[in-house]
Amino acid sequence: MALFNERVNRSLDRQVKLAVTGLSRSGKTVFITSLVHQLLHGLEGTHLPFFQMVSGGRLRGTKAMPQPDMHIPTFRYDHAIEQLCGDPPTWPKPTNGISEIRLAIRYFSSNPLLKLMSPINTLYVDIIDYPGEWLLDLPLLELTYEQWSEQIARLCEVEPRLSLSQAWRAFLDTLDLTSEATDTTLRQASQLYTDFLHRCKESQYGLSLLQPGRFTMPGDDLKGAPLLEFCPILQIPEELDFDDNSLYAEMKRRYESYKEHVVKKFYKEHFTHFDRQIVLADVLRAFNTSYASFVDMRDAINMVLKSFHYGKSGFINKWFGLKIDKILFAATKADHVTPNQLSNLEHFLQNMLATSHNDATFEGVQTETLALAAVKCTQAAYTTFQGKKISCIKGMPIDGEKPVALFPGEVPLEVPMPEEWVDGRFHFMEFKPPRLANVHGSGLPHIRLDRALEFLLGDKF
């Protein structure tokens, strides 16, 4: 009898694969850490009021389980939470490799029919963490070497890329593409290109559309591989019958094998079979930097989202591979603005990702936009400034020892004109994680993470 019950339970168990999508430094690791922490502490406290399964008292407990893919490292939730809650608390280090975590959520069923058959069910949630840089490789799958080179060349025609790519472009100009490929020239070209990408990534430029992703974040297995020694070319030669040993042919071959062995492998192993997706975007960082950085981020995200499969995951689709049927667009670091600006932030993000939003709803995918903070590190406050009562936030700045209170500026509802992107308009400061006493007893403070969970997983319980 017990065995039979077990069988019934197993057959009714369900599984969700959650895609956490976001460019580098958009807060994927912190989001996953906080999500795991909130669910692990779902029974204690009242921190998830809008996640109905938990607030309705139907949660029986959550456990981190060994993931099904044994060859992928486990997501080190314990390390991340240790850093977040250390003294002094720090943000987790940037991710440099792929890792996975599986959560088993056990809950009391609310469906009257299921209640009779198996009152207690388990939902398995699989989440993958990976460097955001690698996401930008996905669009490469659809581009030939020539198309990609042309795209990069066009990007390099305008500032700030124009001046940043100076050294690399000068080197390319001296090269004869028909000449025989040598390791030194290839290495030097790719080194200069990689340097250019690294400079673009620096915080004062804050550019996101940096391809190929492995150049800036090679990962442990690829460091120094010849696969990574190529670069796009600026002028595509007219006649295309090149010698097989020519520089051009060699570059092209390496690009194709990069696509084949790195991108396709990554995509096939980890990016198919998703059910739900959350797209994290750090809009505020773009505000702080420049209009160019904003445009870059917008294009990068829209480009990446094109490479996912969307559509209703109906019965038939389940046989042919799952499709994403719900997407949440999330503006992260919502605690860096005053609470009354949250709706502006949501509105702005919706505006920014209008193309992707449209593509998704066209396929019948349910979408929502939310401003959220996975770990809330500021406190909302009021103060009187020049005779007016204004809303402000208080927190510990990332490079300071004393807390500051500030009104970081208004989030515009729509994208401002490039000329409006003046110095001093936005001052969205970075903050340290909060110092918390009772971290291991209850959930981390957050903004609207419960609503995100309700949207992403709520209907599965």
Place this chain on the structure above:
Amino acid sequence: MNTETWETPLFFELDKVETIAEEEAAITLDYTPPVILPDDTALEYETDFKVEPLEPIISSISPTSTSPWLWLVGALGLLLVLMLLVDTYHFIAQQYASSFFLGTLFLTLIFTICGTVFILSRQAYQKIQILRTVSALQKEGYELMEKDGYGDALRYINKMVHFYAHRPDVKERIERFYITLSDSHHDSEVCNLFSNLVLKEIDQQAYHIVSQRSKETALMVMISQIALLDTVLTLWRNVRMIQDVATLYGGKPGLLGTMSLISGVVQNLIYANVSETVADSVAEILGGSMLSVMSAQVAQGLGSGVLTARLGLRTMQACRPLPFLEAEKPRLKSIRREIVFSLKGIFEKKKAEV
């Protein structure tokens, strides 16, 4: 169109051209700049959510119509009161003239009557005032939930909390609500939370009362043979139900209060959402048809039961200080099913006995 066309291109002075303002992407450097506050600025937080003393709520009901009928009624009333006063004065004086004892007795009696009337009317007025407060609160709550604002909800919730301050069972849930609240919650989220954590249980209790009373009405109407008795029974049960529901939600309506509540609820019923009513009625007709074939009396019982239930649900909507969200609105469907089941049960039992 009377604009002339030219064959050659023409250029105009820029400042002499009128443009349509919205068409142009204007650059407006109109924004609130970031402010880094000095270290010694005093900050206020909303972390310790406390119940603040209640501010008087100004009710916006002040009819200032000057119809001649009002004048007439006013004058007649004044005349009556004056006559009564003069008459009483003469009566008392007469009694005093005959005997000091009798005079004092009548005077005390009259004072007692006046005092009681005064106290009663004040109580009734207060109770009506509470009902008015509820409708004012509902309006405010509706506005808060409609627009996505921030920072106004707590003041509103505090007003509502005063409604339930004297009830220990609700108090516990209110405390839980204040713990759950965070400083980043928007107004609509705060209202949603309050509704979920505090009012949901009251809703369930009220729903239980309504379904209980409807079943009772249905049964009584089915059993009784006299039409007049039906009416009286239904009325009695309905008034009881309305009073119970209103008490549950915090207002304790007296007789006058109940009257005004009933008139409000009935008005609401009349002007109710037509589609809702139609949907309910259709279900009623279809669902009840099997029963009505069996017995006209069962159908009568079902009809008055459903009417009571509908009245009860409207009362819930009228008495709840926070308006219902669309998803939370109590539905007639399940009550109707319960009534049908209870009637059917009796009917089948009867049949089995026969």
